[in-house]
Amino acid sequence: MTGTPLIEVEDLRIDLDDGSRRVAAAESISFRIDRGETFGLVGESGCGKSITALALIGLLRQPLQIGGGVIRFDGREIQHLSAAAQRDLRGNRIAMIFQEPMTALNPVSPVGRQIAEMFVLHKGKSWREANQLAVEALASVRVPAPERRVNDYPHQLSGGMRQRVMIAIALACGPDLLIADEPTTALDVTVQAEIIELMRNLCAERGTAILMISHDLGLVANVCRRVAVMYAGRIVEERGSADIFRAPSHPYTQGLVDSLPRLGSRAALGRNRLKEIAGVVPAITNFPAGCRFNPRCAQATDICRTVAPEATLLEAGGFVRCHHHA
Amino acid sequence: MKLRANLIIGGALFALAIVVGVLAPWLAHTDPVLDANLMNAEEPPSWTWWFGTDDQGRDIYSRVVYGARVSLTVGIASQLINSVIGVALGLSAGYWGGWWDDFVNALTNVMLAIPSLIFALAIMAVLGPGLTSLLIALGLTNWSFTCRIARASALSLRSQGYVQAATVLGYGDLRIMITQLLPNMLGPIVVIGTLGMGSAVLSEAALSFLGLGVRPPFPSWGSMLSDARDQITTAPWLSVFPGLAIFLTVLGLNLLGDGLRDILDPQSRSRRT
Numbered sequence: 130m131t132g133t134p135l136i137e138v139e140d141l142r143i144d145l146d147d148g149s150r151r152v153a154a155a156e157s158i159s160f161r162i163d164r165g166e167t168f169g170l171v172g173e174s175g176c177g178k179s180i181t182a183l184a185l186i187g188l189l190r191q192p193l194q195i196g197g198g199v200i201r202f203d204g205r206e207i208q209h210l211s212a213a214a215q216r217d218l219r220g221n222r223i224a225m226i227f228q229e230p231m232t233a234l235n236p237v238s239p240v241g242r243q244i245a246e247m248f249v250l251h252k253g254k255s256w257r258e259a260n261q262l263a264v265e266a267l268a269s270v271r272v273p274a275p276e277r278r279v280n281d282y283p284h285q286l287s288g289g290m291r292q293r294v295m296i297a298i299a300l301a302c303g304p305d306l307l308i309a310d311e312p313t314t315a316l317d318v319t320v321q322a323e324i325i326e327l328m329r330n331l332c333a334e335r336g337t338a339i340l341m342i343s344h345d346l347g348l349v350a351n352v353c354r355r356v357a358v359m360y361a362g363r364i365v366e367e368r369g370s371a372d373i374f375r376a377p378s379h380p381y382t383q384g385l386v387d388s389l390p391r392l393g394s395r396a397a398l399g400r401n402r403l404k405e406i407a408g409v410v411p412a413i414t415n416f417p418a419g420c421r422f423n424p425r426c427a428q429a430t431d432i433c434r435t436v437a438p439e440a441t442l443l444e445a446g447g448f449v450r451c452h453h454h455a
Numbered sequence: 456m457k458l459r460a461n462l463i464i465g466g467a468l469f470a471l472a473i474v475v476g477v478l479a480p481w482l483a484h485t486d487p488v489l490d491a492n493l494m495n496a497e498e499p500p501s502w503t504w505w506f507g508t509d510d511q512g513r514d515i516y517s518r519v520v521y522g523a524r525v526s527l528t529v530g531i532a533s534q535l536i537n538s539v540i541g542v543a544l545g546l547s548a549g550y551w552g553g554w555w556d557d558f559v560n561a562l563t564n565v566m567l568a569i570p571s572l573i574f575a576l577a578i579m580a581v582l583g584p585g586l587t588s589l590l591i592a593l594g595l596t597n598w599s600f601t602c603r604i605a606r607a608s609a610l611s612l613r614s615q616g617y618v619q620a621a622t623v624l625g626y627g628d629l630r631i632m633i634t635q636l637l638p639n640m641l642g643p644i645v646v647i648g649t650l651g652m653g654s655a656v657l658s659e660a661a662l663s664f665l666g667l668g669v670r671p672p673f674p675s676w677g678s679m680l681s682d683a684r685d686q687i688t689t690a691p692w693l694s695v696f697p698g699l700a701i702f703l704t705v706l707g708l709n710l711l712g713d714g715l716r717d718i719l720d721p722q723s724r725s726r727r728t
């Protein structure tokens with residue numbers, strides 16, 4: 130089984146079809162995540178991270194849809210599965226937590242019940258067993274006094290506690306893959322670190338792979354073994370986390386690394402780079418021809434404005450999509 | 456929490472009506488149907504005959520007490536049917552959208568265009584008089600407001616984070632509607648339901664008054680009014696007491712509905728917590 134990756138995305142395209150025209154909101158998306166691996170997807174807001182995640186769990190809805198490519202989960206193509214078969218995967222083998230712990234829980238249902246429902250839904254447990262398991266699940270995310278807390282309603286919990294409950298719900302059925310879409314963006318910085326640590330430890334213990342999505346390269350590189358950087362609907366670079374920090378290959382990644390507030394060797398060497406990447410993210414209906422980063426790229430040449438760069442494999446592993454990569 | 460007067464008074468009146476209906480066999484002085492005695496015909500209210508007697512010598516008090524059973528059964532049961540229909544249609548229409556939503560909307564508009572009592576009359580004309588027909592007729596004709604509210608709530612709730620989270624966690628549509636949407640729209644549905652019960656009690660009275668309700672001689676408040684209409688000047692107590700019973704029950708339900716709205720209204724709720 131070591132040969133088959135847990136999830137494998139090949140040349141995925143996501144179309145935005147508003148009736149009058151059809152544009153690719155994301156294209157040429159390819160990556161694989163092995164069992165128990167931590168993989169990050171990074172990029173500015175609007176670059177297509179969330180829709181990629183939704184495509185994986187079969188939840189793209191009008192006006193978005195899969196326009197091509199293959200998604201293989203555990204060796205099986207899942208992009209054309211029936212609604213019922215996709216529902217069986219969701220929450221059971223692929224779980225997801227979101228940015229907003231404040232709104233992701235049902236306000237009129239005790240949190241214990243919301244955890245227990247997962248066991249009833251996916252594991253066919255009786256409510257009695259499920260309630261017992263819910264207490265254990267709450268204990269596993271280090272919520273104090275779980276046997277009392279199960280009766281609490283979401284509004285009685287802090288943001289951090291709610292995100293713990295969300296993690297308990299997501300991990301309840303022992304999924305193979307946890308997708309975390311900006312899981313801590315809405316939380317205090319101190320709570321953020323706790324939640325990330327908890328998520329990482331629990332997944333490591335259980336062998337659950339993580340697909341971590343964030344606009345924060347520092348956070349993702351910290352958690353994940355490998356990182357893919359996304360720009361305007363394409364993955365522009367995919368590398369090991371350490372490599373991407375040490376020697377970012379794509380001009381956009383270089384910009385991201387340089388804009389991070391840290392005392393790196395680069396700054397010490399006195400290299401004079403912009404701290405922020407100049408220019409704006411292009412609108413989805415108005416992507417530039419050729420390399421989509423070319424209007425903002427200092428290294429851009431004529432070819433960049435006409436020909437979209439193919440992925441070039443790097444010796445150290447990973448790939449980059451740039452005509453003049455470092 | 457401050458309990459409001461309308462909630463207390465309305466709740467008390469409704470509770471009183473229910474207690475009277477349930478305990479009718481113990482509260483009544485005589486059998487409402489069998490204890491006719493022409494010797495006692497048309498007695499005005501007195502210590503012996505609290506609410507007087509009718510032209511057959513039957514005790515009006517006992518008949519009013521038993522009449523509560525019919526009024527409340529019809530009021531509660533028919534409104535339950537309405538609520539179930541309205542919620543099922545409105546919730547699914549708002550959640551699913553598409554052609555189903557268009558269909559439900561059209562159906563609701565048709566229902567709103569026809570006065571529900573006229574519609575109920577038509578159904579009664581087909582089914583014939585009787586308690587069951589009454590329940591069906593009133594239960595099928597007054598769900599449009601519930602449906603509208605359920606649809607609007609479902610529309611606004613379906614984009615809530617927890618509904619989307621449930622989708623992501625593999626909940627099926629039915630489970631989402633029942634566990635995520637329904638509990639979060641229950642407040643307004645209960646309010647509408649309570650007010651609807653009041654109007655169902657009135658409709659029952661109206662249909663029974665027209666002779667389409669519960670068959671005589673068994674008493675319902677509406678049929679008692681109907682029987683009493685020829686003697687409204689000679690024996691006013693025959694109309695006053697059943698009329699008062701209807702008035703107080705409907706008043707109670709309306710006050711209760713208003714009171715529930717005050718405490719269940721999402722805005723006043725968020726102000727409290």
Ligand SMILES: Nc1ncnc2c1ncn2[C@@H]1O[C@H](COP(=O)(O)OP(=O)(O)O)[C@@H](O)[C@H]1O
Pocket residue numbers: 145154172173174175176177178179180181191192193413
């Ligand atoms: N439901 C939708 N309808 C139309 N456009 C959408 C929808 N969801 C996302 N998009 C567009 O798709 C692009 C990618 O969005 P998203 O994946 O949410 O970005 P992010 O990387 O911030 O998660 C954006 O340009 C966004 O405007």
Ligand code: SF4
Pocket residue numbers: 379380381420421422423424426427428429430433438450451452453454
């Ligand atoms: S392909 Fe050209 S424009 Fe695009 S990132 Fe590389 S150098 Fe810059």
Ligand SMILES: [Mg+2]
Pocket residue numbers: 175178179310311
């Ligand atoms: Mg996003």
